[in-house]
Amino acid sequence: MRFIGVDMTPEMLARARTNAVNAGYAQTVEFREGLIEALPVASGSADVIISNCVINLSPDKATAFREAFRVLKPGGRLAISDILLTKPLPAEVAQSVSALIGCVAGAETEEVYVGHIRDAGFVAIELQRRPVGEIFDLASHGRSCHQRGDHGIWRRASQGGCGDDL
Numbered sequence: 001m002r003f004i005g006v007d008m009t010p011e012m013l014a015r016a017r018t019n020a021v022n023a024g025y026a027q028t029v030e031f032r033e034g035l036i037e038a039l040p041v042a043s044g045s046a047d048v049i050i051s052n053c054v055i056n057l058s059p060d061k062a063t064a065f066r067e068a069f070r071v072l073k074p075g076g077r078l079a080i081s082d083i084l085l086t087k088p089l090p091a092e093v094a095q096s097v098s099a100l101i102g103c104v105a106g107a108e109t110e111e112v113y114v115g116h117i118r119d120a121g122f123v124a125i126e127l128q129r130r131p132v133g134e135i136f137d138l139a140s141h142g143r144s145c146h147q148r149g150d151h152g153i154w155r156r157a158s159q160g161g162c163g164d165d166l
């Protein structure tokens with residue numbers, strides 16, 4: 001099995017490569033510089049795509065999901081986590097750089113976000129909702145997505161195959 005990691009910053013790629021070597025995965029993991037809106041990965045080549053708190057950072061989520069669909073093999077799976085909105089953000093939060101970095105300012109409502117997934121061609125979309133605490137408070141403390149623990153929503157979708165759509 002082979003794994004490909006994608007990030008747009010050389011700094012994150014360098015860190016990831018070091019971590020892979022230290023963890024003993026240097027032979028199976030490869031890291032590529034690129035954008036999620038233009039993945040540096042061949043069409044129809046991946047079994048699974050995972051993403052944790054990155055798509056909310058994209059200014060073009062629709063393209064990011066179309067790219068995921070392109071890269072997956074038929075029947076391939078997408079598993080992602082992101083924060084979604086239940087109501088519009090206050091302007092000062094929506095325009096805040098720290099809120100963007102905290103995966104909050106770029107968040108969409110469930111309807112819009114899932115609409116992008118469906119429009120990209122995915123089917124069998126499953127949602128796993130997590131309790132949403134005081135996200136703004138957590139974001140203002142600069143905690144990472146991991147540290148937020150159970151705040152957010154997991155989504156699973158398939159590039160074809162059977163199952164119930166939303």
Ligand SMILES: C[S@@+](CC[C@H](N)C(=O)[O-])C[C@H]1O[C@@H](n2cnc3c(N)ncnc32)[C@H](O)[C@@H]1O
Binds near residue numbers: 058103146
């Ligand atoms: C919140 S961190 C990801 C956290 C990580 N997935 C984890 O689970 O700990 C966001 C990362 O996404 C990268 N990123 C943001 N927008 C991107 C884009 N459009 N294309 C590729 N990478 C992007 C950033 O460089 C940064 O390394």
